Amino acid sequence: MSAIAPTSPRTGGTFLRRNAIWWVALLFVLLLPQVARSGTSIAVLNQMCIMVIFSLSYNMLLGQGGMLSFGHAVYFGLGGYFTIHLMKMASGGFFMPLPLVPLAGGLAGLLFGLLFGSFSTNRAGTVFAMISLGIGEMIAASSLIFVKFSGGEEGITADRTDLTSLFGIRFRSEVDVYYLIAAWMVLSAWLMYRFSRTPVGRMANAVRDNPERAEFVGYSQKHVRLLSFMGAGFFAGIAGGLFAVNYEIVTEETVNLVSSGTVLLQSYIGGVGFFAGPIVGAIVYTLLQTLLSNYTEIWAFYVGLIFVATVMYAPTGLTGIIMMHLPIYRAGKLRSLALPYLRIGVPALCCTIGVIGLLELLHFLSVRAVGQSTKRLFWLTLNVEQPFAWIIFSVLAVGGFLVARRVAPSVLAAWEAASLHAFGGRAR
Amino acid sequence: MTAAIELVDLRKSFGSTEIIRGVNLEVGEGERHAVIGPNGAGKSTLYNLITAKYVPTAGRIRLRGQDITARKPYEINRMGLSRSFQVTNIFPRMSVFENVRCGALWAMNYRYSFWQDVDRLDDVNERSLQILNDIGMVPRADVPAGVLSYAEQRALEIGITIAGGANVVLLDEPTAGMNRSETDQTVELVRRITENKTLIMVEHDMSVVFGLADRISVLVYGEIIASGPPDEIRGNPAVREAYLGAEAD
Ligand SMILES: Nc1ncnc2c1ncn2[C@@H]1O[C@H](COP(=O)(O)OP(=O)(O)OP(=O)(O)O)[C@@H](O)[C@H]1O
C-alpha cells in the first residue's frame, strides 16, 4: 500500500514537519471559499467534502482491508438519521452546538459497525460481499418500514439554525457550514491516515494480503477486520452526520444501495490502492455529477462508462495513473511521452466524441416530443431523422477505437522505456 | 521437566485416507529436533496439526504441558509458537520491512493498538531491521515482498517466523531452493536464533539435519519409525532401508 507519505521507518522530525501536508491541506480548504464564492460552488464543495470522508471510510474496507462492501451506505445513512434526530431534539433547547452533532452519526456508525461486523467479518471475499449486500437491502427496506424513525418517503427534516449558537455562529449561511464540514473533513482524513499507520492499520493490510499468515503471527483475521469495519462505520457515520447538517434532511436515498454503489464507484475510480485515491475519486465524481448534469441528462450513464473503463484499462485508478508518471516526471522524461500520448489521445478523443454523439442521439430519440427532429449537440444542430449524423458518429466511434487499439502497444512501450529510464535501470 | 511439545497418539485423516497414523513425539525444552522422511510422509501435515491449521482426527497436542488441541492458530502463536511454511506464505503487497514487522507486532505487545504510530515504535522497528540484517535483506527493505526472487522469499519466510522471538520455532524445509552458501548462512542463522529455544525442523538436506539437530525423528507413511540422536538414527537399519538409503553412506 503506497501512501502519500513515505513509509520508511526512519521518518523523524517534529510534529509540525511530520504533518506538513495536513497543515497545507487545512489551509487550502479554509481559503477555498475566497476563490469559489458563488452559492452553487459552495454547495458543490460541501457535497465534495462529505463524499471525501465517505469514500475514505469506504477505503478502510476495500483498499486497506480487502473487504468489498456493497452496503457501506448503511453506516452513512444511519449516521445521517441519528444526527438529524439529535438536531430535532436539540432544537427543543438543550445545549448542543451544531459542530458536535456529527459525532452522533459517528457513534451510530460505530455501533452498527460493531453489530453487523460481528457476524460478517469472519471471512473476506464473496461471503463478506454478499452479507454486506443483504444488510444494505435490509436497512434500506427498514427505512421505509419504520416510518417513525425514518419519516418514510419524505424523510426527516430539521433546522440547524435552531441549535445552540457557538460563539454567536448560527450556521445560517452555506459558507459557515462549509467551514464546519471542511474542518471535519481534514480531521477525519487525518485520523483515518493515522489509523492506517497504527499496528491494527498495518495488520489490516496484512490480513488483506494473506489472512492465514496473519493468524500465524498472532492476529485473529476476524478481529483485525472488525476493528477496520468499526472505524469505517464511524467515519461513514460522521459523513452522514455532516450530510444531515448540510441538507437538513435525511431520506431513504442516503441509506440505499444506490448510495452504496456510488461510494464504491468513486473510490474505485480514484484508486483504492492509495490513501489519496478516494479523495481524488470523490472530487472527480462530484464534479462529474454536478457539471455533467448541467449538460446532459444521461450523466449517470457516462459515470458508469468511466467506471467500466477504469476497471478494464486502469485498475489502479486515477491516482494510480498519476503515480505511474511521478517517477518519469521527476526524471524529467515526461516530454518523451508527449508524442506517444498525442498519438493515442486523438483517436481516443474521436472515439469518445463518437460514443457520446450516438448515446445523446439515442437518448433524444427516446424522449423527444412528437415532430421534434433536431438536437443541438457539440455546438451543432443535428437532424436525427437524417443518416448523416449517425454515420459520422459511428465512424468516429469505431474508427477511433480501432486506431487507438492499434497504437496502444507502441504507447505502452514508450511509457515502459520512459519509466525504465526513470528508475535508472534499477531492477525491480 | 515438561516437554516443549508433546504429541500423543495424533491422527489425521483426509476422507478415508489416514495421513498421520498415531504419532507420539516429545521434544524437550531447548532441543533442536529434526523431522525427516520421504515425500508425502506427512511432515507438513504434522506441522499443520500442531499449529491448528488442521484439526486432528484424534489425539492430543501439548505445548509446555498445556493442551492446545482445539485452539486457534493465533492463540497458539501467542503462546510462543511460531512456524514457517514450506510453500512461501508472505504478505505480497507490503514491503519486506513491513512483512517482518508484522511478525513482531503482537509478540512485542502492540496487539490491537489503534492509537500508536508504527513508525515510532522504536523497539519494533529496531528489531525488524535487525532481523532484516540477519536474513541479509536490508538492501531490499522497501521492495514489495511479492516481487522478490524465490530464494529471497524463502529468506523472508524465515524472517517473519522468527521476528516475534517465539520460544518454540517450527521450520518447514527452510533451505529448500537455496544454493550452498545461502543454505550455510541459513543454518548459521537458525542455529543462532534458536539458542536456548526449541526448534523443530523438517529438512531434506542431510548435512543440515546432522549438523544442526540434537535429535531426529523419522516419519514414514504417517508413523514415526525411529527417534533418537543423529548417530543412532544414522546406524538404524530400518531407517536406512525406509528412507536414508544411499544418502547416508
Ligand atoms: N488438505 C489435504 N487434503 C487431502 N490430502 C492432503 C492434504 N494435505 C496433505 N494431504 C496429503 O497428505 C500426504 C502428506 O502430505 P504432506 O504435505 O504432509 O507431506 P510431506 O511429508 O510434507 O511431504 P514433502 O516432503 O513433499 O513436503 C500427501 O499424500 C498429501 O497429498
Ligand SMILES: [Mg+2]
Ligand atoms: Mg512438506
